[in-house]
Amino acid sequence: MGKRITESKKFIITETILLILIISLLNTSYYYKNKISSIDKYMIDEYNSLKTKQKDKEKELTELKNYYNDYGNIDNKINFIKEEYFKYIKQLENDIINGKSNKKIAYLTFDDGPYYNTYKVLDILDKYNVKATFFTTTTNGTYCYDNKSYECFKLYPEYVKRGHTIANHTYTHAIRYGLYSSAESFIKAVKDQEEHVKKYAYGYITNIVRFPGGSSTARNLKSSIVEKLRENHYGYVDWNGSDGDGGMLYSKEETWNNFTSTINEKIEVILYHDYSRYTTAILPEMITYLEENGYILLPLFYESNMIKK
Ligand SMILES: [Zn+2]
The missing domain is CATH 1.20.5 (Single alpha-helices involved in coiled-coils or other helix-helix interfaces)
Incomplete structure (x- = not known):
């Protein structure tokens, strides 16, 4: 009897162990199955x-x-927009000249820069949302004449970024030192400045020249220079308005009076100089005066009637 009980116990224990094993095996497989599916x-x-x-x-x-x-086509797009814009302004100029329009145009032009002071001029133009034309020269060398620690070629990208027109005022500006000794010497100074502009202003190509001192300074060389300029696809422009800042000025009042006394034509090309502290000081008032007198302020362009070719 005792032996049977012992056998039955053994059986139960074995069964229980087996059951536990099976359950734990099932659990483990369930765990891993879940694990794998996750x-x-x-x-x-x-x-x-x-x-x-x-x-x-x-x-x-x-x-x-x-x-x-698109970026690859940007030059074409810009040229297209420029052409359309110039066509419109040229038509407006023609209408003004022929008396078909009562509008007036003023082209603000700044000679002899860049100077460090040019930044002040650019900021004023930005503030009044005016685009102008800068007749540049390298006579002052690498560094700004009015700030010997600043490299003035940094102004060239600034002209472009702020939407102004860069024009050519010759590399040397050496009126008394060889610029006007021959047509060739003049053209060389133009081409040198052309390269300088191209180098520092993102490849900008300018085709407008202003003779240092004005075109009459070239005297008997003028016609041969103009012919050579034409061969090189350049036009030139003088001016019919000015505040006299190319000479000696003694006060803002004097500068203002010079300016207002010369503004009397329907299309004005106004001569300024980047370095002039009097021009800089009253530039906002001059812009307001022009606008109040019906002038639209624009940058020059090669096709303009004001550019002689
Ligand atoms: Zn000049």
Whole structure:
């Protein structure tokens, strides 16, 4: 009897152990099954998110490619806009000259820069939303004449960025030191300045010249210089308005009176100098005066009637 009980006990123990083993095995398999399916889910999620990222990147790449192609065409686009704009202004000039329009135009021009003071001029023009023309020279060398620690060629990109027109006032400006000794010496100084502008102003090409001292300074060389300028696709311009800042000035009042006494034509090309403290001081008032007297203030362009070719 005792032996049977012992055998039955043994059986129960063995059965229990077996059951425990089976349960724990089942549990373990369930655990790993879950674990594997959660890894699968993670992998699928990760894959999907990578797919989405890839699509986003592909979209970005397409946008960049389009932008790049557009950028490649930017010169054409700018030229197209410029041509349209110049056509319109040229027509306006013709209408003004022929008395078909009551409008007036003033072209503000600044000679002999860049100077460090040019920044002040540029800031005033920005404030009044006026675009002007800068007749540049390199007579002052690498450093600004009015700030020997500042490299003045840094002004060239500034003219471009702020939407002004850069024009050519010869590299040397050496009126008494060889500029006017021959047509060739003059053209060389023009070409040297052309290269200087191109180098520092993002490849900017200028085709407007102002003779240092005005075209009459060239005397009997003028016609041969003009012919050579024409061969090199240049036109030139003098001026019919000025505040007298090329000479000695003693007060703001004197500068103002000089200015107002010369503004009497329907199309004005006004001569200023970047370095003049009197011009800088009353430039806001001069701009307001012109606008109040019906002038539209514009930058010069080669096709303008004011540019002699
Ligand atoms: Zn000059």
